[in-house]
Amino acid sequence: MTALSLTVTRVQALTPQVKLFRFEAATPLPLFSGGAHIVVEMPDGDVLRRNSYSLISDPHDPSGYEIAVRLDPQGRGGSRFLHEKVREGDRLRVSMPANLFAIDPRAKRHLLIAGGIGITPFLAQIRQLDRLNLDWALHYAAPSRKEAAALGLLPRSSRISLHFSDEGNRMDLATLLDGQPAGTHVFCCGPEGLITAVEATAARLGWPQSHLHSEAFAAPPPGAAFSVTLGRSGRTLTVGPHQSLLEAIEAADVPIDWSCRGGACGRCETAVRACHGRILHHDHWLSEDERAAQTKIMPCMSRFLGEDLTLDL
Numbered sequence: 001m002t003a004l005s006l007t008v009t010r011v012q013a014l015t016p017q018v019k020l021f022r023f024e025a026a027t028p029l030p031l032f033s034g035g036a037h038i039v040v041e042m043p044d045g046d047v048l049r050r051n052s053y054s055l056i057s058d059p060h061d062p063s064g065y066e067i068a069v070r071l072d073p074q075g076r077g078g079s080r081f082l083h084e085k086v087r088e089g090d091r092l093r094v095s096m097p098a099n100l101f102a103i104d105p106r107a108k109r110h111l112l113i114a115g116g117i118g119i120t121p122f123l124a125q126i127r128q129l130d131r132l133n134l135d136w137a138l139h140y141a142a143p144s145r146k147e148a149a150a151l152g153l154l155p156r157s158s159r160i161s162l163h164f165s166d167e168g169n170r171m172d173l174a175t176l177l178d179g180q181p182a183g184t185h186v187f188c189c190g191p192e193g194l195i196t197a198v199e200a201t202a203a204r205l206g207w208p209q210s211h212l213h214s215e216a217f218a219a220p221p222p223g224a225a226f227s228v229t230l231g232r233s234g235r236t237l238t239v240g241p242h243q244s245l246l247e248a249i250e251a252a253d254v255p256i257d258w259s260c261r262g263g264a265c266g267r268c269e270t271a272v273r274a275c276h277g278r279i280l281h282h283d284h285w286l287s288e289d290e291r292a293a294q295t296k297i298m299p300c301m302s303r304f305l306g307e308d309l310t311l312d313l
């Protein structure tokens with residue numbers, strides 16, 4: 001990846017589970033657009049992890065990049081590394097910003113729906129929307145105020161509605177999506193269940209598919225170790241329980257394309273030459289038919305259970 005070597009200048013607990021990390025350089029950083037993410041390299045012993053995180057800082061502020069990371073104790077170790085090992089003054093390599101969740105300037109209104117840590121891309125988006133003088137409304141749901149990581153980072157605005165389950169004001173998607181002005185685009189980021197519910201409700205209410213946008217990429221899940229054969233060289237690699245297939249391929253110095261590392265961009269799509277077993281697709285890129293056919297795999301997210309998986313690599 002084209003990497004920037006940046007200094008960690010701030011580590012701040014937003015909630016017991018979420019920390020903010022600020023990165024700066026000696027010279028101004030490239031500007032980005034709301035919804036963009038960076039990939040953070042995490043050298044952890046003999047393992048090099050790369051995870052994607054949405055930028056939460058002002059897209060027009062070149063003085064630093066900020067991300068908010070939720071600790072996932074069951075994850076592969078990326079969030080644990082950042083929470084437990086990274087200190088102010090450390091240097092980390094991060095990718096140039098890329099955006100798979102950009103605002104649509106043609107939309108008459110941006111209806112932003114966030115669940116939990118899914119608030120992160122919207123923190124930058126609302127700054128860009130305000131700068132462009134575009135209409136928006138944000139609905140932010142969390143289990144409680146205490147767990148709402150972005151509460152202190154959001155501006156005071158009548159455009160923002162908060163929904164806390166323990167206060168009994170859950171988001172009512174049907175009411176929210178019904179009666180929006182024509183030309184509204186919905187942007188949703190959060191747990192899989194929220195995104196599925198927004199898509200199902202919007203479909204029931206007749207929203208055009210082109211007006212629905214979601215971002216669901218996440219860190220690759222851990223799982224049982226498995227073997228994979230690279231068909232062009234005949235090499236066999238072992239993918240460890242806390243390693244992604246993409247990381248195993250990279251560790252073997254085999255060239256492979258990637259961008260989001262979270263199953264959303266399609267860049268790592270790889271053809272499968274042989275599959276005797278079951279691919280555990282965790283991506284958001286392949287269609288149901290493509291998943292069932294088992295002729296393609298997204299190495300950034302997917303794992304394998306079975307006898308033989310041979311890739312066209």
Ligand code: FES
Pocket residue numbers: 257258259260261262263264265266267268269283285298299300301
């Ligand atoms: S790198 Fe984006 S889908 Fe795999």
